[in-house]
Amino acid sequence: MIGLRGGISLSIALILCAALAVIGWGAGKAAERTIVPEVAAKAEVVAHSAAALVGRALKDGIPADRLVGVAAYFDGLRAENPELAEIRLVGAGGEMARSGAPPSGSPAPTVSAPVAGANDAAGGEVVITVDPGVVSRQVAGVLLDVAFIGIVSLLVALELVALVVGMGGIEALAAVERRVRALARGQLARHEAAGGARAEPLTAPFDREVAALAARHAAARDAAARRGDGAALDALDALSERTGIGRVEAAEGRAAGLVRPALFLFMLAEELTRPFLPRFAQTLAPADGLIGPGTAASLPIVAFMAVVALCQIPFAGLSERLGRRTGFLLGALLAAAGYLLSALAAHYGVFLAARVISATGYALVFVSAQGHVIDHAQGRARSSALAVFVRAIMVASLCGPPVGGVIADRLGAGTAFAVSAGFALLALLVAALTLPKGEGTRRAGSLSLADLGAAARTPRLMALLAGCAFPAKFLFAGLSFLLVPLELQQQGFSSAAIGRFQMIYPVIMVVGVPLFAALADRTHARDRFVMAGGLVAGLGALCVPLHPSLMLLVAALALLGLGQAMSIASQSALVADMAAQAPRGGGAGVLGLFRLIERSGNAAGPASAGLLMAGVGFAGASGLMGLLVVAGALLFALSGRGAAAGREAPGAERAAQSEGSPL
């Protein structure tokens, strides 16, 4: 059952493709009528010019069959004028020189100019065939950009829809959709009240039905427990597992809904920079050769990721003291200043400093938004709210790169950074309007190094973090943020095209994470999903050196997305389980250590990728990074031998409710 928002989005995507195809057809017709005659006129001038040159050689006494370099001259003309598909010199005895070939398909316009030989005798003619498809192909490229921008606008609208129609309205619609969708899947769970009075006429009758069923189920279970009928209890529990009866599904929660538009806008600001940032950094690098091209491209990314990783823990306390709203606003302001400075930077050092400023703001916004959700949601509602929070980040990573690429291509990287600054300021404005004002608090229990040390002694935690969490981010950041953009740029792809390639990973994540999370919950095999995810992601990159090609690069990105989609939610749920089982007060340390190590992977990935690329090239770097991920997954698998894997503690975190962080 597809919801209203999902259904309209899918429909618009199809409508948009159809409408843009119609415009493409119309543009082709317009080009044929208006531009092709101009191109033919230009071809005529070229033909006359070429004929005059050949004629001069003939007049100077060079026989037509002894002319040399004519084809090379024609090649040069075609290189300067891509709309000229074929140029031929035709004499009385037939074709004497040729460059190119006529375009396939419909008949192409042809122009010719006579060659005047010695004593103005006819010396043949230069014949040029025009390729009318050149302009149409330019239009098709533009329409492709527009199609992506259209789909991205749609996703942006879906994220920001609460701002337009109001939070209450969206909650009401979501409440109705959630119940209808659950019924379509044969799920009879109760749903937490949400949506208010607007949804009540539609949700209350259903809620009464499932509440009555749940009461009967509880009574049946009580009766079976009283008489000590273990078989009946097992059967009733199995029924509950299968149909959801007696379970309460959490609503998305207002906390996540409130922060979602501002967080999405903010994350979009950073994601815009992905396709062009490495190349832009290389252009600013000092020409004295002190910094190699790989390092020049990776250093700003490494600095950004390192600052974000190191600031996570101290900023968690800072954001508590400042208040979540103030933390968000301050972070957004800092990040906007960083983006603006990046836009104006003319020196590499200034650019690096600008990235550090942006990273500081990014870390403060991230922990403040996360803190806001955690502060305002409890229990299962917290997991659900965090999943909404994570989805906003994922959609931003889906929307940002293609838009950023188009802006950088058409208006320049500086303008794209200025647009990022604009988005960060817009996020600031939206957060100021939507986030509740709250007093800062001073909690005693901030994380210390001792907490992290204690957490590291949690059984299997380090195997999970070192074997899976760190390598996953290491490969993701190294491949997606550095290696792929640089390699594609080297292959001649525009920033817009690179942005589209960078969509492969988040698209698979957005679709795959909920699917694999549900599957991991159903099969109680989270360990195996984490390990298999690592293997899939690593093998994709490991295969690149076998036959370095665009196809394998795309496959590596797709397998990275697939592997991460398989493992990320299960990994977060395993960590959450370990945190829940940690001795009193140790849970925060486990989660803190998890985030710290994960984000260290984000910083180490581009750093290592930059160094490896300088040493062994793109394919070698990808392969070595893939090897590390495969080895990590195998290490984690070995660490689980003999352990009671896959058995969840009572009240264990469900992977479907803990989708992990994509960044």
Next chain:
Amino acid sequence: MTRITLGLIALFALIAAACVAFGAYFSYVTLLNAHGEAIRARFALTAGQVAGTAELASSLGIALPAQSTLSAYLAREGSGARDIRSIDVADEKGAILFSSDPARVGRATAPDPAGGAVRSVEGPILNDLGEAIGRVRVRYDAAVLAAGARALREDLLPVAVPAAGGAFLATIAIGLLLAAGLRRAARDAATPARWPAAARSALAAVEEAHGRLAAPPPASQEDGR
């Protein structure tokens, strides 16, 4: 709820129409640029040919001001190509030495005002050492650009307007259908008999299990097993 769904549908319909309009505008701009580029390239080729001739004469030792045959050549080139207002050859200081329009000889070359009726392309005339000894300037009628823009608009508008309108209306139609389906499904959710097959099957399984497991089995049946 009705107001919310209608608001959402209207919002998405506007996005769809705006994207199509955006696509049409970008296509128009791309075609316009390609058209202008084709025209400019054609005149740039003419300028290049004139410059080549002057450079050849210069390499034979004839100084640019002394290349008097250029006047007839420029007149021939200027009259042969449509839309050319004049072809000027100027010295390195910008004074016009030869022109297809004799009235312009002796004047100083001045840039044509942007957006005016005349546009121009120009290229350098170089000596054997690669130094500029003059410039060729081909001035052409801006009306040719305006005519192209008009023709492109005339071709694209009849396609773009219905496409944007169609996208708007199709989104509204599909949105209304989906909203009606959602409302119907929400109403059906109130009555178990009208639930979807999967939910009815789950309900039947639940009721069967509750009936079978809620009460203890009779002793005689227990004994009979």
